[in-house]
Amino acid sequence: MIELDRTFLGRLSEQLSELIEQQSAEVFKRAGIVIPVKSSSLLGAIATLGPVSVADLVRALDRSHQLIQQKIPKLLALDLVSRRSDPNDLRINLIEITDRGREQLALLDGLTPEFERAYAEMEQEAGPVFDTVARAIRSLKARSLNDRIIV
Numbered sequence: 001m002i003e004l005d006r007t008f009l010g011r012l013s014e015q016l017s018e019l020i021e022q023q024s025a026e027v028f029k030r031a032g033i034v035i036p037v038k039s040s041s042l043l044g045a046i047a048t049l050g051p052v053s054v055a056d057l058v059r060a061l062d063r064s065h066q067l068i069q070q071k072i073p074k075l076l077a078l079d080l081v082s083r084r085s086d087p088n089d090l091r092i093n094l095i096e097i098t099d100r101g102r103e104q105l106a107l108l109d110g111l112t113p114e115f116e117r118a119y120a121e122m123e124q125e126a127g128p129v130f131d132t133v134a135r136a137i138r139s140l141k142a143r144s145l146n147d148r149i150i151v
Contacts (some may be wrong), residue, residue, distance in 0.1 A: 013133070032107060053093065081098060084096070100110050115127070
């Protein structure tokens with residue numbers, strides 16, 4: 001495997017994200033959770049905010065409109081959410097969690113202590129990954145790479 005230097009921090013972060021997604025999917029499957037790993041926070045937001053528009057989900061999750069739009073059909077197909085027209089504005093679709101979606105979120109919530117324990121164990125070996133990543137994101141939002149690199 002090729003060693004990456006700091007120039008490729010984005011790729012390294014992507015590898016971590018992919019590894020977490022793959023390993024979380026194994027845990028989800030074992031627990032009977034059908035929620036797509038990368039849609040967990042979306043389903044949680046729908047449960048908290050719903051019925052909710054895609055635009056409101058974009059703002060709440062700080063994600064692109066396209067990304068949220070791409071995830072909704074899978075959640076609909078899994079009967080985790082439903083979609084209906086907003087009675088106040090028929091141009092807007094509202095997304096809301098279904099009973100099955102609530103059941104699935106309850107299963108996921110039941111795993112929270114196990115995920116916390118597993119990540120704490122990992123951080124014992126690797127250092128404070130969560131806090132470090134969160135600080136890095138805040139730092140880059142405050143001052144971009146473009147502002148830091150003089151060409």
